[in-house]
Amino acid sequence: MFFTDSRKTNLLEALIFEIRKHKQKSSMNNYYLNKNAQSNGDHEVHTESCQFLPSVLNRTFLGAFASCTYAITKAKDLAAFKKINGCIFCSRPCHTS
Secondary structure, X not given: OOOOHHHHHHHHHHXXXXXXXHHHHOOOEEEEEEOOOOOOOOEEEEEOOOOOOXXXXXXXXXXXXXXXXXXXXXXXXXXXXOXXXXXXXXXXXXXXX
16 A cells, blocks of 8 residues: 555554543553662652653663552562662652751
């Protein structure tokens, strides 16, 4: 099946629209654990959209969760770090220190 360039553009725009619409409906966020500790020893959990999300090399993907509480639980199960905390900016309900 062959499409013209304008048809390809329209299909791509429609696909992008549907993806964005689906993402807006979804209350799930992707969460990551910072492999590097903060100055107080905490390893922070961040959402994918956080401005303080660590670089790809310094983070571990935890999964998609409805809240940071589930992400913290997963991080504690996966990591050997003693102190895991939510980021004050993107996971405020789970920020404890």
